[in-house]
Amino acid sequence: MRVQSDTDLVTFQNWTLRVRPSENPSPRLLLLIHGWTGDENSMWVFVRNFSSDYWMIAPRAPHVTEPTGFSWRPHHSGPRGGPSLEDLRPAAVALISLVDAYAAQNKIDAHQFDVMGFSQGAALTNTLALLYPERIRRAGVLAGFVPAGSESVLEKRPLNGTPFFVTHGTLDEMVRVEYARQSIQLLERAGAKVTYCEDEVGHKVSANCLRALESFFNESLED
Secondary structure (H helix, E strand, O other): OOOOOOOEEEEEOOEEEEEEOOOOOOOEEEEEEOOOOEOOOHHHHHOOOOOOOEEEEEEOOOEEOOOOOEEOOOOOOOOOOOOOHHHHHHHHHHHHHHHHHHHHHHOOOOOOEEEEEEOHHHHHHHHHHHHOOOOEEEEEEEOOOOOOOOHHHHOOOOOOOOEEEEEEEOOOOOOOHHHHHHHHHHHHHOOOEEEEEEEOOOOOOOHHHHHHHHHHHHHHHHO
16 A cells, blocks of 8 residues: 555554654644554555644554454454444544653654544544543544444533534445534544535545545644
8 A cells, every 4th residue: 555655664562553654843633543454554545635743653453353454443344334432442542541651752742733644543432532532633534333332421512612624425335425424423422523525536535535634634734
């Protein structure tokens, strides 16, 4: 898979990461979370035009999938369906620890950071924001969903105005568009400020929504 030439493949603690450092002396950290069967190379197609003020890290999920790739939860042999909040909680805890340790070593202020995920990674993005709302500055949810079992957290309105960009394809057969439309209501119930982009594509991000995604993140650096 083609990735940006200005990224580095590194090992940090027990993680495999692809990293794009920033030359900004006060960079903003952007965590990129790949989907099921993806890896540390999968998310770079979405951020080719993102500002160099972002210091980006894309970790490889810890659980191996067959025949290739990785997952944010162990192999699931039960009824078909997306992971629940509790399924993804261990990954969320691990990612917070990763961000804190990596930021400390590289002298990055990550008391708040931005996050973006695709599919299962988008569900994990939602999980991170719901469990650690004070840590997430803004979030991108690409072809994803709000995990089941989030209701008790949603009712506490933890997101309190956090900007979210949600994008989905109407032809998506892996994660139906109804899940995205429902997730908007759920995120807004939790207090999020949601920008939504829907287009006639499958399990991917359309060119039109990709431009809107770029604007959502790049313009935020002027805040």
